[in-house]
Amino acid sequence: MSTIKAYTLQGHFDEIFYNALRPLQSAMKRQSCISAFVFACQFSFTYILIAITLHIGKIMMLSNEITPFDYLRVVLLTQFGANFISQLIASVSDLTRARVASENILSVMNEPPTDMDNLTDEGLRPKVIGRISLQNVEFRYPSRPIVPILKNLTIQVAPGQSVAIVGPSGSGKSSIISMFHRMYTPTKGQVMLDNYNVKSINPNYLRRVVVSVSQEPNLFSFTIKENITYGLCDDEYNMEKIIKAAKIAHIHDFITSLPNGYETEVGEFGAQLSGGQKQRIAIARAMIRDPKVLLLDEATAALDATSEKAVQTALDSVKKQCTIVHVAHRLSSIRKVDKIIVLVDGEIAEEGTHQELMASKGLYYEMNQLET
Numbered sequence: 001m002s003t004i005k006a007y008t009l010q011g012h013f014d015e016i017f018y019n020a021l022r023p024l025q026s027a028m029k030r031q032s033c034i035s036a037f038v039f040a041c042q043f044s045f046t047y048i049l050i051a052i053t054l055h056i057g058k059i060m061m062l063s064n065e066i067t068p069f070d071y072l073r074v075v076l077l078t079q080f081g082a083n084f085i086s087q088l089i090a091s092v093s094d095l096t097r098a099r100v101a102s103e104n105i106l107s108v109m110n111e112p113p114t115d116m117d118n119l120t121d122e123g124l125r126p127k128v129i130g131r132i133s134l135q136n137v138e139f140r141y142p143s144r145p146i147v148p149i150l151k152n153l154t155i156q157v158a159p160g161q162s163v164a165i166v167g168p169s170g171s172g173k174s175s176i177i178s179m180f181h182r183m184y185t186p187t188k189g190q191v192m193l194d195n196y197n198v199k200s201i202n203p204n205y206l207r208r209v210v211v212s213v214s215q216e217p218n219l220f221s222f223t224i225k226e227n228i229t230y231g232l233c234d235d236e237y238n239m240e241k242i243i244k245a246a247k248i249a250h251i252h253d254f255i256t257s258l259p260n261g262y263e264t265e266v267g268e269f270g271a272q273l274s275g276g277q278k279q280r281i282a283i284a285r286a287m288i289r290d291p292k293v294l295l296l297d298e299a300t301a302a303l304d305a306t307s308e309k310a311v312q313t314a315l316d317s318v319k320k321q322c323t324i325v326h327v328a329h330r331l332s333s334i335r336k337v338d339k340i341i342v343l344v345d346g347e348i349a350e351e352g353t354h355q356e357l358m359a360s361k362g363l364y365y366e367m368n369q370l371e372t
């Protein structure tokens, strides 16, 4: 909304909205006419039938063909019968609607499970130490199958190692992150967690051990505490663990400064928090899961320098406890990682520590020069 206001695009979007609603408006008008007609028929039928019964009954009673008691009986029966039939007429349209709705629901339920079925109980749940790798991976997005994004890429990350992936925009850094927690599967090659192909691991379990924090974390319209613990079973967390995770993410002091502390509602999509605060809550949400592999996709990009330094210190402290794969634009944030991979067009252009890459005076060196 603020972008629309800032660029005074209200009129433009008003028109788009109106045009989008116009077909719906005519459909609704047609449906209202049909409903009004059915409603009119339904009630006219009842009252016309009762009127006819009363009229004929009166004539027959006056000519002594029926007794007043028979007359009353017929009138009451007609009324009940007519009510019943009119309700039946009304439920015909409900039945039609229910049939269409059930067809829609069944078509979704009967959809054959895809390779990435999140709800399946199938798959392995192995104990892993956090060695993660891409082996000769080629990847194309299903919507653009002719464009290879990752090209025969091999990356090995040892348990407890921290690796940063840097490179020009569009080189495929985030796509690698999607591979690691199986948001997408490679077109060729394989993604391994320890000695297991991630395809063989239960998707829910995989995302419990390989946890990602993205640049734009989505918070739910719940309390801070619920956002941190969302998806965990009751016996998997307690207040001590929540506070520990919040301290790692450097957000505990902020949370306790709020009048309702951890019970503060964050609003829809975390509307009542700044970008940096949302980001740190998302990091706490990742840390409470005690991940074996932590994927950070520009996770510190929205933070101010002070918050970034604080989160960086926190991430340094969890180093060695879990494997970290860090996608970063700001090169100053990844100097201390064990290995830096420079990606260009879906291929590795350079690989090494900060010192090694600076000494080789290649692309990484140039990127650093530009940043400073």
Ligand SMILES: Nc1ncnc2c1ncn2[C@@H]1O[C@H](COP(=O)(O)OP(=O)(O)OP(=O)(O)O)[C@@H](O)[C@H]1O
Binding pocket: 141, 143, 144, 149, 167, 168, 169, 170, 171, 172, 173, 174, 175, 176
């Ligand atoms: N869902 C998608 N469908 C089709 N193409 C996509 C999709 N997501 C990304 N791409 C394309 O894949 C390429 C690599 O994108 P990716 O986001 O992995 O790059 P990146 O290096 O992380 O970029 P940035 O640094 O700008 O975030 C880009 O050309 C992008 O347009």
